[in-house]
Every structure is written in structure tokens, then in C-alpha cells.
Amino acid sequence: MAEYVLDKYDRPMKDLRISVIDQCNFRCTYCMPKEIFGDDYSFMPESELLSFDEIVRLVEIFARFGTEKVRLTGGEPLMRKNIDELIYRIKQINGIKDVAITTNAVFLVRQAEKLKQAGLDRVNISLDAIEDDVFKETNGRGIKTKPVLRGIEAARDAGLPIKINMVVKKGMNESQILPMARYFKETGDTLRFIEFMDVGNHNGWNLDAVVSKKDIVQQINEEMPVEPVDPNYFGEVADRYRYKDGAGEIGIISSVTEAFCSSCTRVRLSADGKLFTCLFASEGYDIREMLRTDCSNEQIISYLIKIWTKRDDQYSIDRAKGKPVDKKIEMSYIGG
Template sequence: MNKYVLDQYDRPMKDLRISVIDQCNFRCTYCMPAEIFGEDYRFMHQDELLSFDEIIRLVEVFAQFGVEKIRITGGEPLMRKNLDELIYRLNQIEGIKDIAVTTNAVFLVKQAKKLKAAGLQRVNISLDAIEDEVFKITNGRGVKTKPVLKGIEAAREAGLEIKINMVVKQGMNESQILPMARYFKNTGDTLRFIEFMDVGNHNGWNMSEVVSKKKIIDDIHEEMPLIPLDANYYGEVASRYRYEDSDAEIGVISSVTDAFCSSCTRIRLSADGQLFTCLFASKGYDIREMIRSGKTDQEITSRLIKIWTGRDDQYSVERAQKKPQRDKKIEMSYIGG
């Protein structure tokens, strides 16, 4: 009955993003700027994080609503101990059809094979430049591309599907659009460009630093002609293109210049059990307290139905309409993306 209720809603719930840790080994300038997230920054204690048992219980409830896709995020999720055990258990839940991890790939050399064996299907790898000098700036730690490229190769050898995510920021890495396209066209991995977004309050977001979807596509098309493709599924946020002379694809996620709030099917769970119905939300709903205070699955189910059917998130639409913006938004480092 729960799935029926939400299937009748104009935005069905299909995609659950789970942040499993708030720590990361990079300090990317658009997500965890070093001046905020320095060496003394206090991350969550272990007992603040949802346990694997708590995550599994919640996903079993979410699956009743029609959730089919699970994305494990962070921080850097591969820093969470025994993540392969969580992947294995998620894979046993009826109704879950797709499990992916968003990672910077550094730990994939050691973990890719066991993650694949546990049932992981895909890795979404963050890489914002292919040239070392630019990449060192974007990751905030002076790390070169080699560790990431080795992780990508390990994922490929393990048989994982690979998507590469590049956040494009004017004045920082827009020079890397064509080099990234050339490189990953040859590997056959799907490359997705993401407009620099105003998630959170710490990345110093400014509209003048956004490189639009149109600009990205036009620049690539001029050198490597592109053919637009249909969406793979309802609610897909990336506009898809294929090269004329190749089966390789690219995509562009354009939540700044194109609002897609009306078709959003995603819900997000923070590492400490706060539920968010929008990436640009200013507040969450405390689900951890419900679990730890002994609420039944039915009570949690009733709460989730109320949260989802009551959502009215239209942040990207409101931004485009130049309506007054909220003073505070959840940080990317906390909710994962």
C-alpha cells in the first residue's frame, strides 16, 4: 500500500542517497575548502553515525515505497570501515536494483574487487581535471591525478561500471573541459560535467563562476560533434549526448541553468540520520532519533510518507525566477550530493 500511495504522487521516490561518513581525504575547493575544513576541523564521532544495522533497517522501509537505486556517498565513503559488508547487505534487500558509490577513487586500488564481489555495480568518480597542475588546485591537497587514474583502472579491471564526474567552475578548471572529453572518449567511460552549484554556504558560490551546459556542449561539439540522446529513465538529471564517431557518452547536470525540480525522485540521508528532500535544503528530519528511541517500522513509515508527500522543494526554480534565497543551506560535505 505504501508503494501505491507514493506511485500516485507526482514525484515518486526512486533514488536514495546515503552519506555514510562526513570525512574526506581531499579538501575540494567547491565542497570542503581548506580555510573551513582544516586539520583541526571536528568530524562526527563514530556513535553519531548511523550503524550498518540502522541503515539496512531504513533501506528496507524505503524499498517499500518504490526506492530502487541506492547511492553511497560521503565525505569519502571508502573511508568508512568495512563498506563492502554494507554493500553486500543492501544487495539482499528485495526491490533494490542498483547500488553505486560516489568516490574520489583513491582507495579503489585496494577495495574495487571486494566491492564488486559484494554486489556493487557502479562507481561515480570525482575528477575535476586531467592535468596535474589544475587538479592539485581543485582537490586542495596538491594531489596529482595518478592515484585517481589508478583507482579508475582498478574499478575497470574489477568489472565495475564507471562514470566520471567533473564539476566545472569558471576561473578554476574550465580549461579542462576539452582535455577531459578527449581523454575519456578514448577510454569509453561516461563523463559527466556538473555546473558549479550553490550547495551550502562555504564554497563562495557566485553565478559568474558557473559554466553553463550550453557553453560546455558547444565547446565540445565544435571539436567532437555530439548527438543528443533520450533520458534513460524518468527523473534522470543529466542531459545525455553521444559522440558522432563513437559509442562513448557524455552528460551535463545543469541544475543552475535548467531546473528539474518537478521530476526529482531523490531523497537523501545524512551520515547521522537526517533526512533531506532536496540537495539545497536548509533543514532535515531526524530519523536517527526515531530509530534509537524505539519507534516501530510502521511509525517510521508513516513519518516518511508525511515527509515525502508534503515536500514542496523548488529551489532551482526559485533561483531561476530570482526569488529571495534562503540564508542557510545544507553543506555538500555533510549530505554528499
């Protein structure tokens, strides 16, 4: 399918992540801190969001570069009206092999079945604790785990593969590493631990709050022995470990202690059409303007080639070297 091969640095553009809405139905400490996203926060008007037609056009263009995976993010993507229609349209695009959603799962009770029918391949669900008292602290709104767990169950009943994402922050939820591992080992869902990262500028990040991949693996291995597994594909960000008793696996994303910038194959699109080549970028490239000023597909393709082939972002590596850091885009804006 691919007409253009963007292989500079041996990094094809395989994975497109699209934020379809900036709104969320509950706040999380990691990407939507309460001091910024209070109850009176003003989100984007609908006219600023990329339309489904615009998103589909861009995915068709990206597929010409060899993009195979599309993940819909937010905010909370399930708050975007008729999101199942967008999923169906993306799944019809030649070359797209995998369509996923990152969600906090609350709306999956009502939507899981129709999302599956539309062609959704899998769901990534954010859950930073299994015990209510800790989870209420992490989401900042006193919400218990039950709505999320019901959504996970609905996704499972619909036949959707599930990955659970837990951001681990020292002093907040590191006590949940083993309870989360025990719980999802029993359910058979893949649990991925994510080192607390300095995304955005308001999440109170400091290196002392990071629980490292090494520490996470050690904790789990002492109770539930694990062993490393080879990556599924080039650019896979999670280091995978399987339980030695055969009861599934876990993954760990370690962009703080073990940066993987050189193998990144991801590109991100904000809800209002800005393109970012790094989760830690300071500025994006305005693609929406090109869509709404009658630029041809070939003009957009030429622009994308320039963006990708000149990319030299390696924020996590630069951070480790102690290089100065510019102000970064917020996670709530760029998506996951």
C-alpha cells in the same frame, strides 16, 4: 515490491542517497572548502553515525515505497570500515536493483575487487581536471591526478561501470573541458559535466562562475561532434549526448541554467540520520532519533509519507526567479 506509492507531483521516491561518513581523504574546493575543513577540523564521532543495521533497516523501509537505487556517499564512503559488508546487505534487499558509490577513487586500488564481489553495481568518481597543475588547485592539497587515475583503472579492471563527475567552475577548471572529454572518450568511461552549483554556504558561488550546459556542449561539439540521447528513465538528471562516431557518450547536469526540480525522485540521508528532500535544503528530518527510540517500522513509514507528500522544495527554480535564499546545508554533510 512497493507497498506504498508516493506519486504526488508524479515523483516516486526512486533514488536514496546515503552519506555513510563525513570524513574525506582529500579536500575538494566544491564541497569541502579549506577555510572550513582545515587539518584540525573535528569530524563526527562514530556513535553519531548511523550503524549498518540502522542503514539496512531504513533501506528495507524505503524499498517498500518503490526505492530501487541506493548510492553511498560521504565524505569519502570508502573510509567507512567494512563498507563492502554494507553493500552486500543492501543488495540482498528485495526491490533494490542498483547500488553505487560516489568516491574520489583513491582507495579503489585496494577495494575495487571486493566491492564488485559484494555486489556493487557501479562507481561515480569525482575528478575535476585531468592536468596536474589544475587538479592540485581544485583539491586544495596539491594532490596529483595519478592516485585517482589508478583507482579508476582498478575499478575498470574489476569490471565496475564508471561515471566520471567533473564540476566545471569558470576561472578554475573550464580549460579542462576538452582535455577531460578527449581522455575519457579514449577510455570509454562516461564523463558527466556538472554546472557549478551554490550548494552549501562556503563554496564562493556566484552565477558568473557558472559554465552553462550550452557552452559545454558547444565546446565539445566543435571538436568531437555529439548528438542528444533520450533519457533512460523518468527523473534522470543528466542530459545525455553521444559521440556521432560511436565512441561513447557524455552527460551534463544543468541544475543552474535548466532546473529539473519537478522531476526529482531523490531523497538524501546524512551520516547522522537526517533526511533531506533537496540538495539545497536548510533543515532535515531526524530519522535516527526514531530508530533509536524503538519506533516501529509503521511509525517511521507514516512519518516518511508525511515528509514526501508535503514536499514543495524547488530551490533551483526559486533561485532563477530571484527569491530570497535561506542558509543551506553543506555538501560535505549531506553527500552528493
